[in-house]
Amino acid sequence: MSKDMMAAFELFQPDTVDGAVDLLTRYAGDGWAVAGGNDSFDWFKDRVKRPRYVVDLSGISELRGIREMPDGGLEIGALTTLTEVETNPLVQERYDVLARAARHVASPQIRNSGTLGGNLCQDTRCWYYRYGVDCYRAGGNTCYADTPEGQNREHCLWGADRCVAVTPSDTAPALVTLDARMVVRNASGEREIPAEEFFIGPDIDIERMTVLEPGDVLTAIRIPADWAGATFYFEKVADRNTWDFALVNIAAAMFVQGGNIERIRMSAGAVECVPRRLSVVEGVVTGQAKNEATARLAGQSAVRGATPLNFNHFKIPLLQNLVTRAIRDA
Amino acid sequence: MSDNNLVNRQAPEPQYDTGGLASVASAKASRRQFIKGVIASGAVASSAGYLFGCSTDEAPMTVAGGVERLLTLTVNGQTRRVDVLPNETLAMTLRYKLNLTGTKLGCDRGECGACTVLLDDVSTYSCSTLTHSVRSRAITTIEGLESADGELHPVQQAMIDELGPQCGFCTPGQIMSAVALLRANPNPTRDEARMALSGNLCRCGAYDHYLNSVMRAAEMA
Numbered sequence: 107m108s109k110d111m112m113a114a115f116e117l118f119q120p121d122t123v124d125g126a127v128d129l130l131t132r133y134a135g136d137g138w139a140v141a142g143g144n145d146s147f148d149w150f151k152d153r154v155k156r157p158r159y160v161v162d163l164s165g166i167s168e169l170r171g172i173r174e175m176p177d178g179g180l181e182i183g184a185l186t187t188l189t190e191v192e193t194n195p196l197v198q199e200r201y202d203v204l205a206r207a208a209r210h211v212a213s214p215q216i217r218n219s220g221t222l223g224g225n226l227c228q229d230t231r232c233w234y235y236r237y238g239v240d241c242y243r244a245g246g247n248t249c250y251a252d253t254p255e256g257q258n259r260e261h262c263l264w265g266a267d268r269c270v271a272v273t274p275s276d277t278a279p280a281l282v283t284l285d286a287r288m289v290v291r292n293a294s295g296e297r298e299i300p301a302e303e304f305f306i307g308p309d310i311d312i313e314r315m316t317v318l319e320p321g322d323v324l325t326a327i328r329i330p331a332d333w334a335g336a337t338f339y340f341e342k343v344a345d346r347n348t349w350d351f352a353l354v355n356i357a358a359a360m361f362v363q364g365g366n367i368e369r370i371r372m373s374a375g376a377v378e379c380v381p382r383r384l385s386v387v388e389g390v391v392t393g394q395a396k397n398e399a400t401a402r403l404a405g406q407s408a409v410r411g412a413t414p415l416n417f418n419h420f421k422i423p424l425l426q427n428l429v430t431r432a433i434r435d436a
Numbered sequence: 437m438s439d440n441n442l443v444n445r446q447a448p449e450p451q452y453d454t455g456g457l458a459s460v461a462s463a464k465a466s467r468r469q470f471i472k473g474v475i476a477s478g479a480v481a482s483s484a485g486y487l488f489g490c491s492t493d494e495a496p497m498t499v500a501g502g503v504e505r506l507l508t509l510t511v512n513g514q515t516r517r518v519d520v521l522p523n524e525t526l527a528m529t530l531r532y533k534l535n536l537t538g539t540k541l542g543c544d545r546g547e548c549g550a551c552t553v554l555l556d557d558v559s560t561y562s563c564s565t566l567t568h569s570v571r572s573r574a575i576t577t578i579e580g581l582e583s584a585d586g587e588l589h590p591v592q593q594a595m596i597d598e599l600g601p602q603c604g605f606c607t608p609g610q611i612m613s614a615v616a617l618l619r620a621n622p623n624p625t626r627d628e629a630r631m632a633l634s635g636n637l638c639r640c641g642a643y644d645h646y647l648n649s650v651m652r653a654a655e656m657a
Contacts, residue, residue, distance in 0.1 A: 114522070115523055117566070119569070143564055147563075147564050150523070151545065160522070165569075218559060219564070349547065
């Protein structure tokens, strides 16, 4: 029981973004930004990560809220809770794929305190990594999952590069599909990063899941008007109907005219370290009739080049069928 | 062969110690009340000192940030002043400093729901919330549901009427989730109730009974 009490830390509760940036820059290396805390406290309680300086972002009101942008898009503050995203009328009306994705995250209580920013920036769930062993992602020089007997049923089909962990987020594929941009602020100023470039794989930096570095704060997510009101599809397959991270999830947005798919964006989660943009599928179905035959072709094209590990072969037909459903049933 | 020894032998009368224990029993005191008395008298540091890593006998911790701060929390409509460490979760504060042990710790990882409380009517895992982060929110625990004259909340009464719980350990969390649901949606469908309680595990498998209780409570209220 006493091991479960988190190790002691200094807690800062700034009320402005610049204050948070200041603190995180000053304590870079031993600092940690906390939003809802659902990811962070697991690390702290297991004592695998022990920052001495914790910056609580939950008091920064400018990080909350959902507002319309002048060009018709939507800006969502990074500290907006998943429940707020899920139930927001504008999100439901125009970008329902994000509402559905948010609704599938974890459990009601986690959605009530968990934030959109936190869901995007959360660390991977590979159990070896979470257990605290010295794997590549933890700064060591081995991988326990990518071995003949490693329990890797939840790990990746593409993009393995010493690490085979996957992106656990449900909202990330939805935002990649919506062509969202992440707004990041640090001591040098503010910049916007397209969602696809926000997430990085082990080939770029094996110790991070996103481009954020110490001193960076994700402040908002901006969704352009391009895909507002599109025909959406979201499905998440997991061991249980609640709580569990996805085995595979899929988010699609398309405009259908006269029975043909005019344009489409689609991404899948939990099959790669980053949300996997299914560009091949998009190329195959654009201009084609939205029917069973196109859907099956799309499914087959989606899984080309997948490299399964010893225990995750099931993800291949799973992804194939999800893509088929997305095209046919959206 | 005669077995007189066995035939006539009877088990001796049990001898109860009717000395000190009888007076305790007759005073209707219990171990539970004794422990709560220890906590209430402020000796919490010594009883839970192992948990918080400090004691009133020693100097305050010298680890960075290991200093408690006095907070004023609103819990069940009451103002409670309590010293809280920066790394202290709401569940720890409620249970070990405020004597509100109705909120349970099942997993302490946000994966079971036994610690569910309401923050401004919104259900949350108190094990995954820093007390310092919620000091301005209205906190409601299971103890705060019954009315001042002891009348049970409709959800609590419905749980009894429908035999919701088995062992009862997950029950406070289930009830808090149900109360949050009914405050937001007084007439839920069974599926909506199922979704609302989907963040509460029950190892006894009494899920269906809990749903019956919630549906009954919705009818009653």
